[in-house]
Amino acid sequence: MIKAIIFDLDGTLVHTELLKAESYAQAIQILTNGSVTHKMVVDSFGQYVGLPRAGVVNGLFEEYKSPLLEHLNGLDNETVKERIISGRLAIYHEMLNDKKLLSSHFCKYNLELLHRVHNDNFRKVVATMSHLREAEKVIGAMGIHGKLDIVLTSDDIVHGKPHPEIYLKVKELLKIEFHECLVIEDSLNGIKAGLAAGMHVFAVTNHITRSQVHSANILAPLFIIDDPKELINKVYHFIEKNK
Structure with missing residues (x-):
């Protein structure tokens, strides 16, 4: 029973997976000055759905490691991951505060x-x-x-x-x-x-x-x-x- x-x-x-994908895409596009496009991140996000935040960030970092390190020259891997997290959380929290967007x-x-x-x-x-x-x-x-x-x-x-x-x-x-x-x-x-x-x-x-x-x-x-x-x-x- x-x-x-x-x-x-x-x-x-x-x-919210759609919103999360969007937030990661925007953050990584900004961090790489557009060399990693919004569409690239959104298209690859499906394989990370359901993972905890660390798993998502680790996966996306490995996938886009080269352009991330190129545009964030001098930063170590963990600092770059922290930049991804802080950037996308700022975007994501704005989305969650938009009641109309969230309810839709x-x-x-x-x-x-x-x-x-x-x-x-x-x-x-x-x-x-x-x-x-x-x-x-x-x-x-x-x-x-x-x-x-x-x-x-x-x-x-x-x-x-x-x-x-x-x-x-x-x-x-x-x-x-x-x-x-x-x-x-x-x-x-x-x-x-x-x-x-x-x-x-x-x-x-x-x-x-x-x-x-x-x-x-x-x-x-x-x-x-x-x-x-x-x-x-x-x-x-x-x-x-x-x-």
Whole structure:
């Protein structure tokens, strides 16, 4: 029997992955004086979706190491990474403070599932690789904080997704069994984390994550949802079958 629904945040409840991609793209384009274009970073961002911040920055740094070091001559690798982080966070926080922009990125049907499972008295959790400051701002904008039993962020763990630590911690805090947990994710790294924790996982893909999720072939087609309008029916059908 399913007792808890665990939602990823970025790309699942709100399309902040799009905003994150944009913030990294702008920051790196500025740092390289345009030799790394906005489109280049946005196009490559999909492989880093679902990773903690350090994983994203490390990946993008390695990918664009040559032009970054060329234009930030004399700076060591770690300082360059810090410049990427500080630059993109300034851009990203401006985006999060734009209520109209943020609300336009809410995942309508995935949020409807959260409200539905709240009304049906399931336990609800957000387990995200965002840091607490950003996660609380986004959750507050969606007005769902009072409907969540637990919010876990990258600040609460040592190992980020695809490591299962965050989901193992959810299970520990809720004091329920792995098979009683159902995870809603959008990214391949998040899916891997949920499966590694021994939980049921549904993937609600978007245009950034869809190709990777399908090509990885780690979820049966039944559990991959490309049209979010189908999410509630498919999740509730699964819940009914597993009573």
